[in-house]
Amino acid sequence: MRFSKSKLESWQINLMVLWFGQFLVNAGTTMIVPFIALYLSQDIGVQGEHQIAIWSGVIFAANFVTSFIFQPLWGKLSDQYGRKVMLLRSGFGMAIVFTAMGFATQAWHLLVLRLINGTISGFNPASTSLISSNTPKEKMGFAMGISQSGTVAGSILGPLIGGIMADTVGFRYIFYITGACIFMASLLALFLVREKFDRSAAAQMPKVSxxxxxxxxxxxxxxxxxxxxxxxxxxxxxxxxxxxxxxxxxxxxxxxxxxxxxxxxxxxxxxxxxxxxxxxxxxxxxxxxxxxxxxxxxxxxxxxxxxxxxxxxxxxxxxxxxxxxxxxxxxxxxxxxxxxxxxxxxxxxxxxxxxxxxxxxxxxxxxxxxxxxxxxxxxxxxxxxxxxxxxxxxxxxxxxxxxxxxxxxxxxx
Known part of the structure; x- marks a missing residue:
């Protein structure tokens, strides 16, 4: 990622930090998706091919169900209180939830945690919104392209990294490492990302459902x-x-x-x-x-x-x-x-x-x-x-x- 100016502007710093954050979040979340069935059978103890298939499908879909329901709500609150606070809410929340998945002992534990993760997720849309609202109009397409490349790179490399780690440290540690990656991404955003957000102007906007x-x-x-x-x-x-x-x-x-x-x-x-x-x-x-x-x-x-x-x-x-x-x-x-x-x-x-x-x-x-x-x-x-x-x-x-x-x-x- 190259920039022409010797001194980076605020939007450029945001773009680099959030690119890295989106990479870590997407790599972390995709590390475990291909191995849910193996995790259920080998570590949690679900028996029978039919039972494993049912639980794997339900657990996989659970995250998308609650995400579909709650993302508009987080978007509304983001417009009212700022994009950065929503980004941090999602990042630190997902770090806790993914770490907790490594301690699951029953299939329903994993299901509940996936439902919670979908409820609090939103690092990527919050990042996109923050980047778009703080990037000069003439650089918008470039910024969106860079942001997208971080998301895709994490999604590609996540399963590969997860497969390597599964053979070396086991499935449970993948969840712990995923939680650590998302926590690191959130810390970077906390200390390095700067947002131009007028709270007084946002407070005067009409409040709609x-x-x-x-x-x-x-x-x-x-x-x-x-x-x-x-x-x-x-x-x-x-x-x-x-x-x-x-x-x-x-x-x-x-x-x-x-x-x-x-x-x-x-x-x-x-x-x-x-x-x-x-x-x-x-x-x-x-x-x-x-x-x-x-x-x-x-x-x-x-x-x-x-x-x-x-x-x-x-x-x-x-x-x-x-x-x-x-x-x-x-x-x-x-x-x-x-x-x-x-x-x-x-x-x-x-x-x-x-x-x-x-x-x-x-x-x-x-x-x-x-x-x-x-x-x-x-x-x-x-x-x-x-x-x-x-x-x-x-x-x-x-x-x-x-x-x-x-x-x-x-x-x-």
Whole structure:
């Protein structure tokens, strides 16, 4: 991450610290996700393949359920009391919860803790909101791209680091290390992040409920379309995820190192996404986030469909790498445009709702992916997801040039 000035400005320091924080948080939280079933069977003592499968699915989904419900509330409070305090609330809270997961002795302990974690989570949307509210407009796309690369890098490396640690220190210590990583990220934010937040101005803003806030945001037609981009992107990424090892095996037959190749097929998209996000962020600063979003949606949609027709794993990896390049422009552009179109004083609330759509996409993708694959196969999932992104592009293009029905900067009480 390079900056041209010899003396870093406040927004640049925030960006670097929160990049590192998002990396640690996402690496920490993804360290344990692939090993929940093994943790339940080997350390907690859940017996029977059916019981392990049920508990694993419920525990995995629990975090997304409560996150979907509570993120808009935290967004509302963030607009009232500041983004940094919400970021610290989430960071230190998750550090405690993840550490506690290492002491679980019953499956329901883990379930309750995952529900609590979803309730208090929000480090990523709080970071995005803080970065967006303190970054110069002409640098917004670049900042959003850098921020996205930290999130993706942590998500890619987390399972790899977790796999190494599982073989060396065991599952319980992964939770302790995860808690320590998130605690470290929160400490960095506490001492180094600076926020420009006018509490007196925020106190004078109209106090509206979460649902009233959603209705007010929906008056800006661009925002529902942008939230839908996030929802469909998460669905497209998550729905085939658990089926990819079977698809790799189908393509190659009795392939050696199936786990390695399946992991590579999953990780290559995140790798190219991480590499391209800052570049496309800069492009959006120069040519407009709406243009980058349009071409990224077209590219991602077109790269999803060929995955249904590849003949070998090499072709699948190549297509998924290209898809990741296109997806690198989606979330930074969406975040930049959400910041642009959101009425003043409601930025964190908008990012909170966007985070809820992320959780909803994860939930529906993980649940519906398996159900739909039973009818249309994983090939059908790729085709359906690609078509949905292309249709979403048409909707977004229409809405981005629609005049808002509410004034962005001067909202009535």
């Amino acid at each position: 979460v649902l009233s806030g959603l209705r007010e945001l929906s008056l800006t037609p661009q925002l529902p379309a942008l939230f839908t981009v996030t929802l469909l992107l998460q669905f497209a990424m998550i729905s085939p995820m658990t089926l990819l090892p079977l698809y790799v095996q189908k393509l190659q037959g009795s392939i050696e190192n199936l786990a390695f190749w399946s992991g590579l097929v999953s990780a290559v998209t995140g790798l190219s996404n991480m590499l391209m996000a800052p570049i496309l962020g800069k492009v959006s600063d120069k040519y407009g986030a709406h243009r980058v979003l349009t071409f990224s949606l077209i590219g991602a949609g077109l790269m999803l469909i060929p995955q249904a027709f590849v003949q070998n794993v090499g072709q699948l990896i190549a297509v998924r790498f290209l898809m990741g390049l296109c997806m690198g422009g989606l979330l930074p552009s969406v975040n930049s445009l959400i910041r642009y179109y959101t009425p003043d004083g409601m930025e964190s609330r908008a990012f909170g709702f966007n985070s809820s759509t992320t959780a909803l996409g994860n939930m529906t993708g993980s649940v519906m992916g398996g159900v739909l694959a039973g009818f249309i196969g994983i090939e059908g999932l790729f085709i359906m997801s690609g078509i949905m992104l292309l249709l979403n592009m048409l909707w977004v293009r229409t809405k981005l040039y629609t005049r808002p029905t509410a004034d962005k900067h001067h909202r009535s009480a």
